[in-house]
Amino acid sequence: MVSVAEYRRIVAEHMANLRRVETVPLLDCLTCTRLAAATVRSEVPVPGFANSQMDGFAVRAADLAPALPLAPMIAAGAEAPALPAGHAAPIMTGARLPEGADAVVPVEETLTGFTDATSVTLAEAALASTTPGRFVRGIGTDIAPGDVLVREGDVLTPARLGVLASCGVTELEVYAPVRVLVVTTGDEVVPVGTPVTGHHSALVHDANGPAMSATLAAAGAHVVDLVHVRDEPAALHEALALRAGAIDLVVSMGGISMGQREVVKLAAEADPDSRMEFTKVAMQPGGPQGIGTLAGVPWIGLPGNPVSGLVSAEMFLRPALLGLDPEAPARPQSRAVLRTSTPEGSPAGKLQVRRARVAQAVQAVGAQADGASTADGSAGTAVPEVSLVSGPSSHLLRAYAESNAFVLVPEDVTELRDGDEVTVWHLG
Numbered sequence: 001m002v003s004v005a006e007y008r009r010i011v012a013e014h015m016a017n018l019r020r021v022e023t024v025p026l027l028d029c030l031t032c033t034r035l036a037a038a039t040v041r042s043e044v045p046v047p048g049f050a051n052s053q054m055d056g057f058a059v060r061a062a063d064l065a066p067a068l069p070l071a072p073m074i075a076a077g078a079e080a081p082a083l084p085a086g087h088a089a090p091i092m093t094g095a096r097l098p099e100g101a102d103a104v105v106p107v108e109e110t111l112t113g114f115t116d117a118t119s120v121t122l123a124e125a126a127l128a129s130t131t132p133g134r135f136v137r138g139i140g141t142d143i144a145p146g147d148v149l150v151r152e153g154d155v156l157t158p159a160r161l162g163v164l165a166s167c168g169v170t171e172l173e174v175y176a177p178v179r180v181l182v183v184t185t186g187d188e189v190v191p192v193g194t195p196v197t198g199h200h201s202a203l204v205h206d207a208n209g210p211a212m213s214a215t216l217a218a219a220g221a222h223v224v225d226l227v228h229v230r231d232e233p234a235a236l237h238e239a240l241a242l243r244a245g246a247i248d249l250v251v252s253m254g255g256i257s258m259g260q261r262e263v264v265k266l267a268a269e270a271d272p273d274s275r276m277e278f279t280k281v282a283m284q285p286g287g288p289q290g291i292g293t294l295a296g297v298p299w300i301g302l303p304g305n306p307v308s309g310l311v312s313a314e315m316f317l318r319p320a321l322l323g324l325d326p327e328a329p330a331r332p333q334s335r336a337v338l339r340t341s342t343p344e345g346s347p348a349g350k351l352q353v354r355r356a357r358v359a360q361a362v363q364a365v366g367a368q369a370d371g372a373s374t375a376d377g378s379a380g381t382a383v384p385e386v387s388l389v390s391g392p393s394s395h396l397l398r399a400y401a402e403s404n405a406f407v408l409v410p411e412d413v414t415e416l417r418d419g420d421e422v423t424v425w426h427l428g
């Protein structure tokens, strides 16, 4: 049996071989998860010019007087003629600060507002508080030339895309999305839209296909296609032959365990060039796993039970697609206090991954027993409480959908009780 840590390294290595770099327009990175393939530094300062933080009046702080004659108005995007000494210029948010001005008085701190065309009368607050730099956004205060905008491996989040755009970056090097074929298996599985009802029905709707495709896409993969194959190895080879050259990886679900009709295992046996390893990982759920090359394509074979597949993707595939350090937690990790009405078991020698909910309300550790706050008035260190959502079985997909966290029960822990401190991964 392979440990979870070891298998995570194996999957990371397998997936690292699939990475290709491409240069793409920034505007092609908006709708899917993309990873920067190189560090990008700014060549310019942002803001590129000193500008007003408020709608108001550009002034020189040293020239302040209860009433100031007006210079022409400066709109955002317009040129800003120099401010004559002892004057104020109406100025809009984002407009360039004129030469000679060093502060802005917001319109709310004037008695005349924008109504008087010839002068502005300042309120006491403006006279008392206006110092050089007040309500001015200086050159380079957000980004200085040479600042790192994104690092290799960074996800291009909305804010990072905005930062790149604000520096005028039009294209950049990213990792090409891994082109994945998602394969679901099993004679009992039918696509959504096909009825499964009836007295003798032994059919189930395909839950894995949509759930796994969405999981992979959210981690930056390009799901080229989703196909279902019956429990016939020839059908699997056929599906592959049809897509040869168009995919980098197959992620299959099901057909890898101990039965008599395990289609992925049988297809691997029928392919003399296949280099698939079928193994058991010391994890529950998600024990059976397959990895290697089948029909000439890199392959990850996940277990068919819907929760097993999704937990496997969370533990192994998502981190590898995102290029996360295999030694570090793949989600924000914290300790939490377990709340459970009955003791819960966990298999010895396996990492149990329980689906759970972290409460919004947090327990104030260090707060006094009567609920009063600590001597310094703070509420103490916040430790969240966590409750398990349903049992450990891997068909409980709805419970997974209701969860926002995993509780990771280590290999040497066989029982969980109310009040135990546990390790939690916070899912997105």
Ligand SMILES: Nc1nc2c(c(=O)[nH]1)N[C@H]1C(S)=C(S)[C@@H](COP(=O)(O)OP(=O)(O)OC[C@H]3O[C@@H](n4cnc5c(N)ncnc54)[C@H](O)[C@@H]3O)O[C@H]1N2
Pocket: 184, 185, 186, 188, 189, 204, 205, 206, 207, 208, 209, 253, 254, 255, 256, 257, 258, 259, 262, 285, 286, 287, 288, 302, 303, 304, 305, 306, 308, 394
């Ligand atoms: N004798 C043993 N039997 C099993 C073992 C074992 O160690 N010894 N392991 C169990 C565990 S744990 C798992 S997990 C499963 C994995 O089996 P497979 O990967 O071969 O998956 P299947 O048998 O094809 O399917 C399992 C289960 O999931 C349902 N399923 C499959 N595909 C879908 C889909 N697309 N949508 C919804 N549900 C799906 C399928 O109907 C089965 O109920 O093996 C155990 N057995």
Ligand code: MOO
Pocket: 283, 284, 285, 286, 287, 288, 303, 305, 308, 309, 393, 394
């Ligand atoms: O490992 Mo199976 O994935 O427990 O259900």
